[in-house]
Amino acid sequence: MDFPLVLVVLTFACGLGWLIDLVVLQKPRKAKLLQARTDMGITNEQAVSDEQQGVLDKVAKEPYLIELSKSFFPVFFVVLVVRSFLIEPFQIPSGSMLPTLKVDDFILVNKYAYGVRLPVVGTKVIPYKDPARGDVMVFKFPKNPKINFIKRVVGVPGDRIRYQNKQLYVNNQLVEAELTQAPSLQNRMGRYTEKLGEVTHQIYKANSAPRVNKTWVVPEGHYFVMGDNRDNSNDSRFWGFVPDELVVGQAFAVWMHWESIFSAPSFGENRWIQ
Template identity: 55%
Template structure:
């Protein structure tokens, strides 16, 4: 079960804000009235008694203290920038496991938190964008992939070659590297390599990764419905993505294209790398790297 953090944050802001408002409108005037009544009844007021009468209830004190902090976090996280951690290698070599990224929450329009309804349209995803979205079959989980198909596009993937609207998506070999995804002890571990290509997708030039020993998938074609986006990982042979939409090959992992209301935002920078969060393995705070 995944914690719905946006909902928890909204509830926390609402509760703390209510306590702050309750104190301002009802409780604080009542305390001042009690202090004034006490001072009118005695010749010399006892400081400790006045302090006790002026003391805020503990719950109210916490609510007033946390409200501004929580409200700022809610605004920043919901409408401006939100951090995410990369948990898998499906976007290698662009993003590695343990990368901490920043996501622009307003690039594709201002959306209300929790319900994700777009209230102010600003822009739409473009082919080649790296986008965070909610997993179509379990919206409580966030995924990150690259936008390959826009609404109305015809997508074809054949012989490990991508075609968009009948046009071959050009790519050129950059290097051959050892395939670090082959399990240790595998008989082909020393022979397995992966090819890194530079691909031009729309206006974006980026890197993709393909295993040299993997089987060539059967040719497939899709038409992207209106209001949906076709997503693929840069690690083309190790990414569960829109290519497996209604696929008999992976019935337990039916994926699907991503509807517009499941969009979270556009990933734009890596600010930290920490593959194993623990004290013995400190994070790397190299300079911020822009995501292409």
């Protein structure tokens, strides 16, 4: 289900119902109410009996669909504005961003970090800033835009990216990665501290995993992204660049961890995303 499209359609339908009532239906309804009061001989100052009030309420009652539209339009409108232009929640489905993000972390994404975009179509209407190296970015998967991906921005337009022998180079400069936790029998992933742009963060690398040795030049209007779990991530090394029009926003916080509906949610690991 394309939830943004469904939300837009529901908001439009409810708003249209409200508008139809305001322009077309409300005036005849008020005229019927006035006529009913006249027929019963009720003046503005006159007290109304329970029976008369029941008749008047029936005459003044809005059609069911109009009543629903007026009730739900403000709710749908607020959700649409917040979700489309401000903040949207996501759930992490895989371990490609370990150790930064765990499976079943619930995150918040800043939708206006890279400018304001129209819902559904994603067209940028108010530019702000561009994604920078080190940002954790949510985007629509280029191979299937109905799916959202989350990765770290490694290369911006014009960058020359080289990944060789599990070493990352940006514009021919080695991105230093300091080993902070060696692989063990329990965890065969080595943990490293890496500084990419202005962001210092943690990554995993597995010495035994297959190596990708290749060089890319990031074209204009595109970004090169990689998962922090370097040897367990489906990213730009395998399917190419992320076009700017598919960018959703910048992930900035983990607000909950919830493994399944049969377990209790945890708020003990809430944190800012580095």
